[in-house]
Amino acid sequence: MTQLIKETGRYEIILTGFGGQGIVLAGKILGQAAAIGDNRESTLVQSYGPEARGGACSAQVIISGKAIHYPPVRHPDILACMSQAGFDKYIEQLTAEGTLIIDQDLVQPHGFDREHFSIPSTRMAEELGRKMMANIIMLGFLIAVTNAVSPGSTRNAVSSSVPRGTAEKNIAAFNKGYDYGLAVLKGRQKKATGRAGAEK
């Protein structure tokens, strides 16, 4: 199981996907939760422009206990992909122990043979009634499996960042992803101890 609690508490994260999926917003929430909620340092570098019109876009977030001198991310510890193009572009940069997280319906992790995390975030968002909340579900999932920031701070950051009147729905989406993440971790732990079913 990959739990990224590093001694330095430093995380370099890349979120990537199509323009319009809310990748940059998710990155902003992540950094805001770390800085305002958890009293740590964080930076955000956005990459969009022509890419925003349906191409690959990314948000590069660094979270650290110390001052951050160089904001761009060259080798992420956590790579969350919500599009195939994003995966193809950034997978080579992921560190050797880095955590890969994908939307399982949108990304095929070709050529990646290590253990990774996947979530049907877009499908879940559709089930919740709003496809555009997939980013928040992904964010909840990322936080559950990596522990990069505290869930409480992130919930606050979600409430204050999303459009007025949608906070409740977005928190529900966040919880959906977060619970899914915890369930996945629990499942892996159960499997590791050989108790995957209810009968044994």
Added chain:
Amino acid sequence: MNDFNIILFLCSWGPHPAYQTLQDRAADIPSEIKMVRIPCAGRISKALLFKPFEMGADGVALVGCPAGSCRYGAGTTNANANEEDTRGILHLLGLGSQRLRLANFMPEDADGLLSFLRDFASEIIRMGKTPVSPPAKDKALSDLAEAARKAIAQNNVYSCQDCGKCSSSCPLTLAGKPFSPRALAASIISGSLSEPTVQKDVWACLTCGLCSERCPSSVNFPQFIREIRSILKGTGSGSAEVHGGFLQSLMRTMASPGVQTRHWDWITHEVRTDPAAKTLFFGGCAPYFDIFFGRHLGVKTTRMITDSIKLLNFFDITPALLPDERCCGHDLLWSGDRENFLALARLNQEAFGSSGAEEIIVSCPECYRTLSVDYPAHGIDIPLKITLLHDLIEREVDKGAVAFTPHGGVVTFLDPCRMRYLPKGRELPRKLIARLKPSAFKEMKEGGASSDCCGNCAWIGCDAFSKALQVKRIAQAKASGADLLVTGCPKCQIHMKCAMEDPFLGPDLTMEVEDLTALIVRSIHWE
């Protein structure tokens, strides 16, 4: 005179002459023993063996003829079986199985009989008085008409428009029984409650609530019937209890404050429990059902309990169990015995309160309804959160990362009446079944919203029409093309299995019946 009471059921053929010899000799038969002469030990059913305990007896001895000497052939075998089962029940109830003893004597063995009686009496005295306090006698009701009038007014029965929608949805009427909710309501309104035919109908109602759902005036017929039953109970009208009233006796016995049951003695170590947990699991009466019906139907309703705890364990919930858990009182309430229902409810309220738990998880739909609806309606508030197991499973599974080995068969679902009334009670089991990925889910002809019932409720009023209803249900299940009938209540399972025992129709009705929890527990796994 001492205050111990030991009932001796004594067979007329073998041991009674021996007893007479003792009387002729003016032998010193222990004075605690009260003899009841019976025609055959094999005819003393479990209900009759247990009844004295409900009434406060300290011990019961069943004395018959040695094997091979029974005048009727099967008496000794039957007596053995009945004694063994009743001892099992006494053990679970915490009364002690030693309080019931079976022995066989030939007419010439007066000395043997005497030493048996002395030995038994001294053992009972050593064990001490029974913890059961005899239930209070039903208070005679002075004004039947006035009580009925109140019940009519409280349940909105005057607004009946005589439209007949109730009769056209009533499972009993549809099974061909000359029974009609509106006609019954009209008879009670016109003051005929004292007539035996009307009373019979009051005890026949299944209280399934389909009529109420269809009623344009929203007359709460099940609640009205429940009210009328408790009124009739007060007049001493027979309440049409089935199985000799054994199950009601059992529940009334548990309403004695002194009884400390050993409810969980049968539980295996496959399941994990923790006495200090904040989550309590309430199991229900399945352990008693398995002993009582085990020989006849081979039911294994305790599996529903172990499966439920296994599922909780699967989700890392290690529940506490009340070591002296009692019945929830559902069947007493619905068979008119409100006084003992309230006694049980108060004892449970106290036990839940002092358990230190914050949540109760219930797997039986009847227990769930009783704890969450009927207790508060009777002013008994449970300060704990009450959760139906199926709800919890759906909630946990919905979080994700849990998968099911596809079931592959064609299944149908029999809605338990006490689950169907819940807001999500029809959807929920179907949602769970869909997750199990059967090759197909087939709805019965009278399934879903208009689901018929399993033919009986609260162990009263079972008759040929109940059986016809059950046979119809199974025939519908088979006709749907399903090869597995899934249920969610231990009683549905017992009643369906009972119908399959029919000597004429049985072979055509045989169908696999399983509880939903059993299906889930076998296929659920972490992804």
